[in-house]
Amino acid sequence: MDVTIFLQLVISGLLIGFVFSLIAVGLTLIWGVMDILNFAHGDFLMLAMFSAFLMFANLGVDPVFSLPVIVGLLFFVGLLTFRLVIKPVLGYHALIALLATFGLSIFIRNVVLFFLGPDFRVINQSVLAGKRISFLGLHLSLPQLVSAIGCVLITYVVYLFISKSKFGRALRATALDKDTALLMGINTNRVFALTFGLGAACVGAAGGFLVNFYYVFPEVGLNFAILSFVIVALGGFGNIGGAFLAGILVGLVENIGGFFVGPEFKYTLVFILYLIVISLRPKGLFGW
Amino acid sequence: MQNDKNFYIIFSIILIFMAVAPLVIQNTHFQHLLIMLLLFATLSQAWNLIGGYAGQVSFGHAVFFGIGSYAAMAPLTHWGLTPWVGMLIGGVVAIIVALIIGVPVFRLKGHYFAISTFAVAEVVRELFTNWEWVDGPIGLDAPVLEQGFYNLMFYKNKLPYLYIVLVFFFIMMLLTFRMERTRMGYYFRAIKQRPEAAQAMGVHISKYKQYALMMSAFFTAICGALYGLYILHIEPATVLSLDISIKIVLITALGGTGALWGPLLGSIILIPLQEYSRIWLGGTGKGIDLILLGALIVLICIYEPRGIVGLLKRFNFQKGKN
Secondary structure, eight states: OOHHHHHHHHHHHHHHHHHHHHHHHHHHHHHHHHOOOOTTHHHHHHHHHHHHHHIIIIIOOOHHHHHHHHHHHHHHHHHHHIIIIIGGGTTSOHHHHHHHHHHHHHHHHHHHHHHHOSOOBOOOSSSSTTOEEEETTEEEEHHHHHHHHHHHHHHHHHHHHHHHSHHHHHHHHHHHOHHHHHHTTOOHHHHHHHHHHHHHHHHHHHHHHHTTTSOBOTTHHHHHHHHHHHHHHHHOTTOHHHHHHHHHHHHHIIIIIHHHHOGGGHHHHHHHHHHHHHHHSTTOTTOO | OHHHHHHHHHHHHHHHHHHHHHHHSOOHHHHHHHHHHHHHHHHHHHHHIIIIISOOOOSOTHHHHHHHHHHHHHHHHHHOOOHHHHHHHHHHHHHHHHHHHHHHHTTSOTTHHHHHHHHHHHHHHHHHHTOGGGTGGGOEEOOOOOOBTTTTBOOSOSHHHHHHHHHHHHHHHHHHHHHHHSHHHHHHHHHHHOHHHHHHTTOOHHHHHHHHHHHHHHHHHHHHHHHHHHHSEEOHHHHTSHHHHHHHHHHHHHHOTTOTTHHHHHHHHHHHHHHHHHHHHGGGSSOHHHHHHHHHHHHHHHHOTTHHHHHHHHHHHHHHHO
């Protein structure tokens, strides 16, 4: 076994793993605080990628610079989703909230399909596109490297925000016990709304990075959403650090396992990993 | 036992209607609609056992559905084995898979079970996609065999399919109704509402969750077999897809989870909605039908978060007040 190939696989796994992490962090925030599985998460990713693409194609704004706009936009989408879809069903059976996000997912995906068509699009003339760094026989694609670093930084900022800020404390209190938090004077509805916005903003940032090296089409979110469900469960629900590490693990398994066993089985391996972990550590790798 | 009597009366009326309506309305498409409606009502009732009554939501029932349809179809194509035996094999294999899934995760609360069934379904889908014997991603086409009950093939019209599905629907509904009244039915609901309290009262939680899943898996597999034999073509991308898993959950949740009539009501709403929006608007290839479907699902959820059963209850309540 050539060491360079193995190293290359590890690095590729890490680079994509960091992006998975950020997507999963967005999901785990919503899931942990509200106990709602957001089925439209993948479609939020797709919306972010398409907005970046459209801004590039129509206004010539490079995806690197449009990123803050997209994060803001997705934050707003998250707030709006909470107001219109989630809030009316809070307090009923958890399945109904899930169903509502599922309906929303179908709706968003097909509206985009209707207006923009099913074609795969790619940004190939941006600042980062197509450039790569080579050293020691290893090749790193620049867009992937920048995305990975960006995703790690944002994940860290979110982590700090949740663990240090006053809002973060309110958020954690709400996640632990909603009623007690309410008694302590925390406006839980506001926390919910902001959490939804924050979760959507995380996935928006991931989408903004992803668009630098990944093609865009209306169903692009599906695979990422499925993987991020597994990552969240793997790391333990509502656990940001867990989601981060599990995302990296999934990236590694997907790349290394896919190379040795065959690319058609790369997702199978991820799911088998999950099933093994869940039978050994029933609450996920870092669950409590 | 007024309640019991009411059930039998309503149930008989529905069965008679379902049996007679296709004889009166000799429209093939209407018959198709009725078959799909009954099939998905049965399927959702099977899901309801574990997801509704026992409260363990599964997002991977496609795994049982797909196993059932492959178990009936593959021996039929390869060896000409009667699908009735295949159906049973599928049911038994589904029970075994249910055991494999259930043993590790039924110790846990919350979403771990949901994600596990979902992960198993994805694994099985990818295995079937890469399995030569069942023609991988292409899937299996039913062979052309002599028509009749033995091969479960009918070419002239759809009525025999309709009656077979109706029989299974009858069995499933009756079983659920009886189950509601047995000790096990109470255990299931106790597990759903207060697992700790149920355990304190001496209910073996993981064992009864396992029973619920096994029953659910068995009937889901049988529905899968019927689906394959009716559609005559199965492939991993349809019978093992997340779409099927979600559709089952969707129907039950729309109708009302853990309610006896929920699955039937849900499929009465969703199946025609899907079929007709596809027929009227689906031809454009631009997904207008799905835009409408998605919007309607969201609207129904927002307007009546308890499902259609909740809506009916609301009307009843208002009537009672006057």
